[in-house]
Amino acid sequence: MDLVLQLLFTGIGIGAVYALVALGFVLIFRATNVVNFAQGEFSMVAAYLMVVFSVDLGWPYWLSFLLALAGMALFGVIFNLGVYYPLRNRTYLPVIIATIGASILLSNSVLAIYGPQPQVLQGWFDTPGIQLGPVYLDSQYLLIIAVTILLVLFNFWFFEKTLLGKKLQATSQDKEMASLLGISVSTMIMITFIYSAVLGGLAGILVAPVLFVSIQMGSTIALKAFAATIIGGFGDVAGAIVGGLALGVIETFGAAYISVPYKDGFAFLVLIAFLVFRPQGIFGERVAEKA
Amino acid sequence: MPLLEIRNLVVRYGEIEALRGITIAVEQGQVVTLLGANGAGKSTTLRAISGLEKPASGDIMFDGHSIAGLGPEAIVRLGISHVPEGRRVFPGLTVKENIMLGASNRKVSTSQISREADAMFDLFPDIRKFSNALGWTLSGGQLQMVAVARGLMAKPRLLLLDEPSLGLAPVIVQAVFRIISQIRKDTTVLLVEQNARMGLSVADHGFVLETGRIVLGGKPDELWGNEAIAAAYLGGHAKAHA
Numbered sequence: 001m002d003l004v005l006q007l008l009f010t011g012i013g014i015g016a017v018y019a020l021v022a023l024g025f026v027l028i029f030r031a032t033n034v035v036n037f038a039q040g041e042f043s044m045v046a047a048y049l050m051v052v053f054s055v056d057l058g059w060p061y062w063l064s065f066l067l068a069l070a071g072m073a074l075f076g077v078i079f080n081l082g083v084y085y086p087l088r089n090r091t092y093l094p095v096i097i098a099t100i101g102a103s104i105l106l107s108n109s110v111l112a113i114y115g116p117q118p119q120v121l122q123g124w125f126d127t128p129g130i131q132l133g134p135v136y137l138d139s140q141y142l143l144i145i146a147v148t149i150l151l152v153l154f155n156f157w158f159f160e161k162t163l164l165g166k167k168l169q170a171t172s173q174d175k176e177m178a179s180l181l182g183i184s185v186s187t188m189i190m191i192t193f194i195y196s197a198v199l200g201g202l203a204g205i206l207v208a209p210v211l212f213v214s215i216q217m218g219s220t221i222a223l224k225a226f227a228a229t230i231i232g233g234f235g236d237v238a239g240a241i242v243g244g245l246a247l248g249v250i251e252t253f254g255a256a257y258i259s260v261p262y263k264d265g266f267a268f269l270v271l272i273a274f275l276v277f278r279p280q281g282i283f284g285e286r287v288a289e290k291a
Numbered sequence: 292m293p294l295l296e297i298r299n300l301v302v303r304y305g306e307i308e309a310l311r312g313i314t315i316a317v318e319q320g321q322v323v324t325l326l327g328a329n330g331a332g333k334s335t336t337l338r339a340i341s342g343l344e345k346p347a348s349g350d351i352m353f354d355g356h357s358i359a360g361l362g363p364e365a366i367v368r369l370g371i372s373h374v375p376e377g378r379r380v381f382p383g384l385t386v387k388e389n390i391m392l393g394a395s396n397r398k399v400s401t402s403q404i405s406r407e408a409d410a411m412f413d414l415f416p417d418i419r420k421f422s423n424a425l426g427w428t429l430s431g432g433q434l435q436m437v438a439v440a441r442g443l444m445a446k447p448r449l450l451l452l453d454e455p456s457l458g459l460a461p462v463i464v465q466a467v468f469r470i471i472s473q474i475r476k477d478t479t480v481l482l483v484e485q486n487a488r489m490g491l492s493v494a495d496h497g498f499v500l501e502t503g504r505i506v507l508g509g510k511p512d513e514l515w516g517n518e519a520i521a522a523a524y525l526g527g528h529a530k531a532h533a
Contacts, residue, residue, distance in 0.1 A: 180367060
């Protein structure tokens with residue numbers, strides 16, 4: 001039982017990272033009808049920004065954190081203007097290819113600067129964790145979970161309680177109608193890219209001390225997050241969060257009870273099972289209603 | 292000077308000329324109805340006015356200024372509100388939220404918009420009880436009410452209504468047209484209809500479109516009076532109602 005609780009904690013912690021990246025996937029997909037294959041690189045770039053500010057320049061952690069997030073907001077603007085905006089009136093295919101191209105460009109640019117060896121980033125706290133009864137709570141995982149809870153609450157407030165959130169939803173549901181009402185569609189899409197870049201960046205910064213900071217970290221997280229969106233029900237915000245958490249828990253238990261080397265395999269086994277038996281995902285019906 | 296003046300407007304979809312040089316004028320305070328069969332270019336005319344289609348040639352003057360080539364976001368800010376074909380109510384937002392978003396062209400506070408949306412239910416009492424229902428749960432008639440209410444939230448000087456009666460039961464059509472005759476007290480309306488009888492019943496002036504050209508224009512009485520036109524475009528029973 002103790003082990004189960006311990007694994008549950010770790011699983012939710014890593015699942016929270018998938019959930020944040022999955023949320024970024026879903027928000028951009030809903031706004032542009034395109035899957036952003038560079039979403040994982042958003043996390044990778046943010047983690048390297050942390051390495052630049054915190055390790056290389058030696059600035060305080062909190063300052064590096066804020067600067068890295070501000071950098072990701074700017075990155076979201078550049079990504080939108082450079083990758084999505086020029087192709088916005090084309091079909092989805094050129095846009096998807098552009099995001100794949102951006103993903104290759106980003107990881108190789110970082111590779112050219114930092115080389116292939118992984119970088120190490122310290123966690124936010126000096127204390128490694130606290131013992132709560134039988135469960136050891138790693139401080140970084142606690143931070144990840146706390147930030148994710150706050151972000152989910154913020155996300156709910158923003159999209160359900162503010163007029164700007166409603167305009168973003170309207171834009172994702174019917175762009176032409178939104179523009180007829182005077183909603184600036186290009187501004188709404190810009191906001192979506194900034195928000196998704198910051199979300200993906202947060203995930204990267206938070207998970208960096210747990211993993212290593214490497215060129216590949218983005219694609220690994222993004223693959224899991226993509227699986228999470230399918231498990232949750234593609235295009236569904238709640239589905240992305242539930243799917244991400246579920247995936248983190250499943251792979252943690254799989255690693256502990258079945259096989260560590262095949263840890264990543266469990267995520268995709270679950271993905272395949274969903275694709276075969278419930279392709280609409282956990283929250284699938286609601287997606288069907290929108291169609 | 293007319294509020295809206297369209298001169299020799301040509302709109303193309305690729306090779307196809309949807310509008311082949313139409314000229315119409317809408318005077319301030321009027322209700323003007325565009326009639327015609329499917330594919331005659333009625334919706335295209337409205338889409339060109341609201342900026343969804345770019346004119347290939349010709350001009351669109353609103354209040355004395357050319358608006359041809361402006362985008363829809365800029366045009367609705369000038370005071371032209373387009374309620375498009377098919378209602379286009381946002382399915383994942385509530386009725387109240389849909390109506391509130393109609394004010395997106397104006398700079399007013401959220402609380403002011405909320406008050407105005409509540410007041411809108413006085414004009415549309417039938418949808419008041421669905422205020423918190425999501426768009427996709429409504430019937431066609433209710434969706435039309437929401438779409439018109441949302442269009443009015445822009446406080447337009449000119450309201451473009453595209454086929455408000457389409458797919459609605461006769462009793463609902465009458466309710467919709469009762470609302471149009473109320474709206475006309477404050478707002479100029481350009482109405483597109485296939486239902487000629489209803490369309491002309493509220494109109495000061497009518498135009499008949501045929502494959503991208505205006506073939507006839509005049510007061511409703513004159514249109515009813517033209518026997519050949521009445522038979523061809525206004526339905527076989529036109530005379531009986533004239």
